[in-house]
Amino acid sequence: MDFAFDARTEELRARLLAFMDAHVLPAEATADEQRAALDSPWQTPPVVEELKAEARRQGLWNLFLPDAELGAGLTNLQYAPLAEITGRSPQLAPTALNCAAPDTGNMEVLAQFGTAAQRKEWLEPLLAGEIRSAFAMTEPDVASSDATNIETRIEKAADGSGDYVVNGRKWYISGAMHPDCRIFIVMGKTDPDGADIRRQQSMILVPRDTPGLTVRRAMQVYGYEDHYHGGHAEVLFENVRVPAANLVGEEGGGFAIAQARLGPGRIHHCMRLIGMAERAIELMCRRAVSREAFGKPLAQQGVVQEWIADARVAVEQLRLLVLKTAWLMDTVGNKGAHTEIQAIKIATPRTVVDILDKAVQLHGAGGVSQDFPLAELWAAARTLRLADGPDEVHQRSLARRELKRYR
Known part of the structure; x- marks a missing residue:
């Protein structure tokens, strides 16, 4: 057994540790001071954008994505010790490196299952750190630990247009309070009566500005609102209409x-x-x-x-x-x-x-x-x-x- 990290991992670890000591950890107090002076607690402190620019300059960007054309091309084993380092400052470091949830998971979904048009419109700006996103799965009215319980409906429009109409209520939707959150990946049922309970669900892309989508409130976690990651929101979907082209993958593939x-x-x-x-x-x-x-x-x-x-x-x-x-x-x-x-x-x-x-x-x-x-x-x-x-x-x-x- 060889317990040593490979040369690339060691080199990135050294650069990331230096970045953390020189930029991220000293910025923690600054970010809190700047946030207190902003008009809204959900606005991004200027120092965070400075950290993102410096991380890109140093090549410490999109380290999580194994696709070498889109990200750093690291394996899970190579990324593991780097993610550990960012955990020392979980509010700032993942965001600075564009490696923060839920954006990371959403980028992986778009990279793996998105169409060319979906990747162009949403994945590219996410990879560039220009926008943020949210993943809408958990619901307050069912035991969401069992994903087959989800009640949100994604149904074909009655007018025969092929569009989908989304209705449901979600909560603890991470990232939804962030002013740069532009896109939701929503999980709901397209075939609620289907024989296979793991083929009833689908995922669909819902832009933040779609009529009928309402971000109702920020949900607290032991009194904290997690401003740096865009909070955790309760979100209402009321007759939210999106085109069929917004479906991620195939119908029934959500689970x-x-x-x-x-x-x-x-x-x-x-x-x-x-x-x-x-x-x-x-x-x-x-x-x-x-x-x-x-x-x-x-x-x-x-x-x-x-x-x-x-x-x-x-x-x-x-x-x-x-x-x-x-x-x-x-x-x-x-x-x-x-x-x-x-x-x-x-x-x-x-x-x-x-x-x-x-x-x-x-x-x-x-x-x-x-x-x-x-x-x-x-x-x-x-x-x-x-x-x-x-x-x-x-x-x-x-x-x-x-x-x-x-x-």
């Missing part, structure tokens, strides 16, 4: 497209979560050596040493599992890596939440305040125990696969 989209998305989240955990460990260590309690530094308190040691062990375990998963995705495909993708999706958010919780505890009142990034990191990590499928769904599927061998 399969969603699965294709979510596989890479799940591992990307886990990669960044490891970076979040690394930052938490760094903050714990700095705090432990700089504060005293009961007559000695926190670093000499046995419980603190246990927290730090356990966190380091956990991160090393997670990283190896995520890298193995990335390697499998590259060598046997997402389907062949299904078990490992589910394993990292279960283990990583749960473990990182625990590490962040210990970091919050070590910082006392400061840990839950806005003066440290820990509370917001915790909220983001806790959300990822739900996003892209809750823990229990992955556990159910994983257990079934294990038990099948003994039946």
Whole structure:
């Protein structure tokens, strides 16, 4: 076994680490100050555009996309340690590199399933970082952990024009509050009574300015609105009419497209979560050596040493599992890596939440305040125990696969 990164990965890691230290981390406070002075919290702070321009200049752009003609042409294994680095500043770094969700998944969908016209109109400006996008799947009135429950309807117009009419209510639609969000990929049912429940759904492109599409409100996550990623919105579709050419792939292909989209998305989240955990460990260590309690530094308190040691062990375990998963995705495909993708999706958010919780505890009142990034990191990590499928769904599927061998 060779645990070393290849030469290209090492070179990109060095450049990205330097970019983070020189530009991204110092910009965190600046971005917050600028945002407070803007007319709307959803506007992009000027420093973010400066970071994007610098990332493009340095060739640190679209690293997530394996297509060499459209992106950096990296494998999952090559991208994994880079995504981890961006996780140290999840609000700024992914956006600066044009590697932020939900745009990454939407670009992958358009690259893989979009027509030439769809790629020209929507993929190209997304790749250039000129617009943002949203992925509308989750609904408030059904258990969306089971995608076959989706109630949104995508129906042929009654006038015989061939157009589709979309009706439904979605929520926690990431990116929808961003003023540059121009396109929604909407999942709904075109054949609600079809015999195959996994062929009832389709996906369709709905431009933001289409009549009948209403972004009703921003949804909070433990009080945070996630401004940098364009928030998470409740969205209403009322007789939203779009041409048949906006269908992504074929009718009935929505469930399969969603699965294709979510596989890479799940591992990307886990990669960044490891970076979040690394930052938490760094903050714990700095705090432990700089504060005293009961007559000695926190670093000499046995419980603190246990927290730090356990966190380091956990991160090393997670990283190896995520890298193995990335390697499998590259060598046997997402389907062949299904078990490992589910394993990292279960283990990583749960473990990182625990590490962040210990970091919050070590910082006392400061840990839950806005003066440290820990509370917001915790909220983001806790959300990822739900996003892209809750823990229990992955556990159910994983257990079934294990038990099948003994039946």
